[in-house]
Every structure is written in C-alpha cells, then in structure tokens.
Amino acid sequence: MHEWLANLPKIELHLHIEGTLEPELAFELAQRHQIALPYPSVEALREAYNFADLQSFLDLYYQCAEVLRDEDDFYRLTMAYLERCHTQAVTHVEIFFDPQTHTARGIPMSTVIEGIERALKEGETRFGISSQLILCILRHLDEEDALATLNAALPYRDRIVGIGLDSGEQGNPPSKFTRAFDFARAQGWKIVAHAGEEGPADYIWQALKLLKVDRIDHGVRCVEDPSLVAHLRDINMPLTVCPLSNTRLRVFHSMAEHNLKTLLDQGLRVTLNSDDPAYFGGYMLENMLAVQEALNLTQAQWRQLTKNAIDASFIDHAHQQRLHAQLDAYPDTPHCSDSA
Numbered sequence: 001m002h003e004w005l006a007n008l009p010k011i012e013l014h015l016h017i018e019g020t021l022e023p024e025l026a027f028e029l030a031q032r033h034q035i036a037l038p039y040p041s042v043e044a045l046r047e048a049y050n051f052a053d054l055q056s057f058l059d060l061y062y063q064c065a066e067v068l069r070d071e072d073d074f075y076r077l078t079m080a081y082l083e084r085c086h087t088q089a090v091t092h093v094e095i096f097f098d099p100q101t102h103t104a105r106g107i108p109m110s111t112v113i114e115g116i117e118r119a120l121k122e123g124e125t126r127f128g129i130s131s132q133l134i135l136c137i138l139r140h141l142d143e144e145d146a147l148a149t150l151n152a153a154l155p156y157r158d159r160i161v162g163i164g165l166d167s168g169e170q171g172n173p174p175s176k177f178t179r180a181f182d183f184a185r186a187q188g189w190k191i192v193a194h195a196g197e198e199g200p201a202d203y204i205w206q207a208l209k210l211l212k213v214d215r216i217d218h219g220v221r222c223v224e225d226p227s228l229v230a231h232l233r234d235i236n237m238p239l240t241v242c243p244l245s246n247t248r249l250r251v252f253h254s255m256a257e258h259n260l261k262t263l264l265d266q267g268l269r270v271t272l273n274s275d276d277p278a279y280f281g282g283y284m285l286e287n288m289l290a291v292q293e294a295l296n297l298t299q300a301q302w303r304q305l306t307k308n309a310i311d312a313s314f315i316d317h318a319h320q321q322r323l324h325a326q327l328d329a330y331p332d333t334p335h336c337s338d339s340a
C-alpha cells in the first residue's frame with residue numbers, strides 16, 4: 001500500500017506556504033538577513049514543534065515567518081514546496097498565503113506575490129504541477145485591516161483565485177468578517193474559511209450562511225451538530241481535512257481517533273491535505289501514510305478522497321477532467337495489504 005499511495009496522483013487544497021518553511025531554510029534566511037530566531041539551532045527549533053494547541057503553533061509560525069524578506073525568499077520557499085510535491089506525485093496545488101503577516105513588517109504585497117508566482121510558473125514548466133493562489137485574511141486582526149488588504153490585492157485580482165480566513169479561530173467568528181467577504185465575493189473571488197478546526201460547529205454554520213463559502217477548511221467539529229452534518233452532505237460542501245495538523249494541534253488525541261474516515265463514510269466531500277507540513281511532521285504522503293496506519297482505508301476510499309479534491313478544486317472543467325482521467329489511469333494493486 002505504501003508504494004501505491006506514494007505514486008497515487010495527488011491534489012492539495014489546504015496548504016499555507018508559510019507553513020512549508022523548514023528549519024534549515026529558516027536558519028539560512030535568518031543568517032542572510034541578520035535576524036535572530038527564538039532557538040539556537042535547527043535541532044532546537046524542530047524540538048520546539050511540540051504544540052499544546054493552535055495558538056501555541058501560530059506564535060512560532062508567525063515568528064519564523066519574519067525571516068521571509070525579499071522576493072527571492074518567497075521564491076525559494078515555494079520552490080522547495082513544489083520540489084516536495086514533485087517527489088510525492090502531487091499534480092495540482094491551491095496555495096494559501098498570509099499577506100498581512102508580511103505587509104505589517106513593511107514588505108510590499110508585490111514582493112510576496114511575485115516571489116511565489118515565479119516559483120509556481122517554474123513548477124508548472126519543470127514538473128507539470130498546476131497551481132492557484134488563495135489570499136488568507138488573518139482573523140485575529142480587525143475587519144478594517146481585512147478590507148485594506150483586499151483593496152491592496154485588487155491589482156493582482158486575476159492572479160488570485162480566492163480569499164480565505166485563517167489564524168486563531170476561538171473568539172474570532174466568521175461573523176466578524178461579513179463585510180470583507182461580501183466585498184471579496186463582489187470581486188468574483190472564490191471563498192474559503194477555516195471553521196470547526198478548534199472553533200465550534202456554529203462557526204461552520206456562520207461560514208456557510210454569512211461568508212457563503214465554496215469550501216470549509218478543516219470542519220472536523222461539524223460532528224458536534226448532526227443537523228450540520230446532514231446539511232453539509234445535502235449541499236455537497238467540500239471539507240479540506242488535515243490529519244497530521246489535527247493530531248499535532250491536539251484537536252484529536254491520536255490518529256486512531258481522527259474522524260476523517262467517519263466523515264467519508266457519512267458521505268461528506270472530504271479531502272486530505274497537509275496544512276503546515278514543515279511544522280506538523282509531513283507533506284501529503286506522510287499524511288496519507290499516518291492515516292493509513294491508523295484507519296486502514298481501502299484503495300477505493302483513497303480514490304474517493306482524490307476525486308473529491310479534483311471536484312472541489314478551483315480549476316476549470318476541462319482541467320478537472322484531465323486530472324480525473326489521470327487518476328482513472330492509475331491502476332489498483334491487486335491483493336494490496338498494509339505491509340505491502
């Protein structure tokens with residue numbers, strides 16, 4: 001099964017580019033820009049990846065992001081992620097970036113977008129990986145900041161496919177950003193929001209009703225409201241689930257307790273993603289292997305997760321059909337067992 005999963009074509013829809021910053025690159029950039037990181041070595045930094053909850057992760061994630069200064073830093077960050085994608089048979093990615101984390105430090109939006117985009121173009125020509133960009137709004141900041149950020153992104157409107165909502169969920173409900181997301185929808189952008197990761201099921205309702213999202217990021221706490229689960233199934237709402245993230249941030253005590261398989265069995269449009277792979281112990285394949293070891297999915301269920309991701313992606317129909325054809329051409333392994 002390991003080899004079959006390794007070569008299975010993959011689609012990633014929930015990936016924070018700042019969350020792909022590996023400690024080695026963080027230290028290299030810190031030295032280049034003469035910035036102090038909160039730990040003395042790569043090893044010490046990696047050891048600090050023992051998080052109590054979402055906020056304890058975010059505190060370190062924002063601190064490490066300070067090493068990203070110029071266009072080349074964003075290019076190198078993104079290129080390193082795409083090289084990993086290439087080794088793991090990831091063929092299409094929809095990437096989040098957090099401009100407020102950078103513009104608040106005086107780094108222009110153009111530096112961030114142009115660095116990421118240069119790598120995405122190269123990833124397409126070198127590896128054949130297609131991609132889209134999603135600008136995420138930081139929910140711990142206020143709605144005025146969100147609106148200013150969306151206005152600053154207007155010159156890049158056609159290079160951004162959608163707007164997301166991330167950062168600390170508890171106490172920052174989707175209702176705080178109704179006007180900002182009305183504005184985003186009016187620009188023709190797709191809408192996604194982190195909801196029901198640490199926050200309650202009600203935040204998922206708000207994301208649906210107030211922000212009118214096209215996808216829910218995480219959403220695993222939907223199970224606390226059976227009427228919500230039924231509604232998500234009725235409207236075929238995609239959930240971008242991130243198993244290693246959820247166990248590392250203690251949303252679930254262990255992978256064996258993760259509800260990904262239950263949600264899939266309930267007919268929800270679940271997809272699997274890596275969220276912040278440098279911090280949570282792995283990229284797409286490591287997420288799949290951890291899930292396989294704990295929950296033992298069938299090949300048909302793995303195919304279903306990938307099909308769901310193709311259908312939930314923000315690419316045009318013809319491109320989706322090509323990805324479906326590529327998946328259909330990938331053969332099953334007969335008599336496949338866990339240890340194979």
Ligand SMILES: Nc1ncnc2[nH]cnc12
Nearest residue numbers: 016166167168194275276
């Ligand atoms: N898992 C996560 N939840 C909320 N905001 C984030 N920003 C980066 N990773 C995140």
Ligand SMILES: [Zn+2]
Nearest residue numbers: 016194217275
């Ligand atoms: Zn996320």
